Each structure stands twice: as C-alpha cells, then as structure tokens.
Amino acid sequence: MKRIGIMTSGGDAPGMNAAIRAVARKAMHEGLEVFGINYGFAGLVAGDIFQMTAQSVNDTIKRGGTMLYSARYPEFAQEEGQLKGIEQLNKFGIEALVVIGGDGSYHGALRLTEHGYNAIGLPGTIDNDIPYTDFTIGFDTSVNTVVEAIDRLQDTAASHERTFVVEVMGRGAGDIALWAGVAGAASDVIIPEHDFDVKKVAEKLRASREAGQKHAVIVLAEGVMHADEFAKELSAYGDFQLRSTVLGHVVRGGSPTARDRVLASEMGAYAVELLLEGKGGLAIGIQNNKLVNHNMLDLFDAKHEAQLDLYDLAHDLSI
Numbered sequence: 001m002k003r004i005g006i007m008t009s010g011g012d013a014p015g016m017n018a019a020i021r022a023v024a025r026k027a028m029h030e031g032l033e034v035f036g037i038n039y040g041f042a043g044l045v046a047g048d049i050f051q052m053t054a055q056s057v058n059d060t061i062k063r064g065g066t067m068l069y070s071a072r073y074p075e076f077a078q079e080e081g082q083l084k085g086i087e088q089l090n091k092f093g094i095e096a097l098v099v100i101g102g103d104g105s106y107h108g109a110l111r112l113t114e115h116g117y118n119a120i121g122l123p124g125t126i127d128n129d130i131p132y133t134d135f136t137i138g139f140d141t142s143v144n145t146v147v148e149a150i151d152r153l154q155d156t157a158a159s160h161e162r163t164f165v166v167e168v169m170g171r172g173a174g175d176i177a178l179w180a181g182v183a184g185a186a187s188d189v190i191i192p193e194h195d196f197d198v199k200k201v202a203e204k205l206r207a208s209r210e211a212g213q214k215h216a217v218i219v220l221a222e223g224v225m226h227a228d229e230f231a232k233e234l235s236a237y238g239d240f241q242l243r244s245t246v247l248g249h250v251v252r253g254g255s256p257t258a259r260d261r262v263l264a265s266e267m268g269a270y271a272v273e274l275l276l277e278g279k280g281g282l283a284i285g286i287q288n289n290k291l292v293n294h295n296m297l298d299l300f301d302a303k304h305e306a307q308l309d310l311y312d313l314a315h316d317l318s319i
C-alpha cells in the first residue's frame with residue numbers, strides 16, 4: 001500500500017482537524033502518500049481530491065470544523081455512487097481510506113471495503129452516540145461549550161429569579177445534556193433515554209423556590225422536544241418565570257479541548273496502523289481508556305447506551 005485517502009463526512013465536530021492531522025502525519029511518517037478528499041463521499045464521487053503534504057495540516061490542530069469540509073451524501077448508498085467513487089480512487093491510485101464521521105458515514109466506508117478498498121472509521125460527532133466507544137471526537141468540546149453557556153444562564157437566571165430551559169444538540173442521544181447538566185449544576189436534565197413527567201419537574205421547581213432556591217436551569221436534549229414546547233407545558237403548572245434558549249449549532253463549533261485533540265490524535269494514528277496491517281471495515285473506539293476496533297457490521301446492530309448513573313447523579317445533586 002502506497003497511497004491512502006482521508007475524508008470527513010456527516011456533521012462536523014471539533015477535533016476532526018486533529019484527526020486529519022494525525023492520519024496524515026502518521027501515514028507520511030510510515031512512508032505513505034496521503035490524499036485529502038473534500039466534502040466526504042460527495043467529493044469522492046466528484047473527484048475533489050488533492051495530495052497533502054506535512055505542511056497541509058500545519059496549525060490546524062486548534063481549529064474547529066473540518067479543513068476537508070463535510071457533507072451528508074445519501075446517494076453513496078447506491079451502487080452507482082460507489083462505482084463512481086471507486087473510479088476516482090483508481091484515478092488517484094488511492095488504495096485505502098480513513099473516514100471520520102458518525103455511524104452514517106461508516107456505511108459508505110464498509111461498502112468501499114467490500115469493493116476491495118480498505119476503509120477504517122473514526123467516530124467524529126459531538127453526539128457521542130456511536131456504539132462501542134465511550135467517547136467520540138468532538139463530544140468533550142461540545143460539553144464544555146454547553147457548560148460555559150449554562151454558567152452564563154445561571155448568572156442571569158439568579159439575577160432575575162428565572163427558570164431557563166436550555167435545549168442542546170445530540171440528535172437522539174442525551175449524552176451532551178447529561179454531562180453538561182451535571183457539570184453545570186442543572187436543576188433537571190431531560191433526555192430521550194429516560195421517562196420524565198412535566199408535573200414532577202414543576203413540583204420540584206416549586207419546592208426549590210419555596211426552600212429559597214429561586215432560579216433554575218433545566219437542560220433539555222433536543223431529541224425529547226423543543227425548548228419552547230417544554231416551557232409551555234411547564235408553565236401550565238405555575239409561574240416559574242420561564243425563558244427558553246436553544247444553543248443549536250453554536251455547540252458544534254470552536255477550538256477543540258485538549259482531551260478531544262489527544263483522542264483524535266491517538267485514534268488517527270491507530271487507523272493508519274490498522275490500514276498498514278491490511279485491515280478494513282473496522283470502526284475505532286476507546287473503551288475503558290484503551291483504543292479498540294470493531295467490525296462496522298457489529299456497530300450497525302448495536303445501540304449506544306446513555307450513562308444513566310449520571311442521570312441519577314444530576315437529580316440527586318440538585319435541589
């Protein structure tokens with residue numbers, strides 16, 4: 001194997017650049033030539049591919065987003081799209097690839113492996129919703145961004161004795177809400193993986209107010225419902241001086257934390273090692289602080305589990 005490609009696919013995540021850098025530098029260190037593929041699978045099909053040098057990734061580790069751009073490209077599920085992509089791989093002499101993205105991106109990576117082009121997947125998404133990895137690249141940064149926002153909301157909530165409902169991204173997963181809720185001392189955390197009862201949330205708020213705690217921040221995962229809807233339901237049970245805030249894509253940007261940079265660097269280098277061993281169709285993860293790899297097919301049948309002990313903790317520690 002002489003030439004490998006790298007792409008980012010699906011929603012961007014902070015730390016993707018650190019992963020690209022690690023793949024590129026490790027591969028060059030091992031004597032490989034590296035090609036960047038812009039815009040994920042869409043760019044592969046369009047032949048938007050360029051040769052990278054060690055300098056291409058200079059000064060990128062600290063930057064959010066992805067220098068290779070990203071796109072969602074469902075057309076790659078069709079054989080026609082795959083064959084066009086393979087035509088481009090052949091044109092550039094690329095024999096294997098690293099795909100950085102969510103598990104949607106792994107389907108394309110697996111198809112390429114089945115066609116004889118080994119592909120390794122790195123979990124790049126803020127949602128932390130990929131099975132067989134404790135953490136995804138970008139999750140830590142997004143949690144820190146949400147915590148910073150909660151801290152600010154706590155200040156203004158306290159000044160006006162208000163209750164804020166803050167909606168955070170995560171798609172169908174509650175991990176960002178859970179971690180940020182615990183770290184931001186939220187009075188309640190509402191996630192898709194756990195039942196909730198608006199009436200009970202209201203009762204708790206009323207009890208806190210009566211006990212002297214007159215402001216609150218409730219963290220709501222977007223997979224449950226919209227913040228406005230939730231605030232409306234809550235307001236039926238009393239006047240809690242409600243305000244809602246949707247953090248949206250703000251949570252996806254920003255310079256990656258040291259933790260995300262290190263995770264991305266470790267995973268990127270490991271992906272190159274696996275390719276050099278002639279392996280493909282594998283998804284990299286970190287479990288109990290150790291790098292692991294699993295067959296992508298196993299991931300498609302598995303489900304990411306939320307850390308429900310954190311859910312209990314968030315509720316036990318709030319008043």
Ligand code: F6P
Pocket residue numbers: 011102125126127169170171222252
């Ligand atoms: O998967 C990352 C994510 O940011 C989710 O948290 C969110 O639901 C979704 O992507 C938003 O997608 P888009 O950027 O296409 O609006």
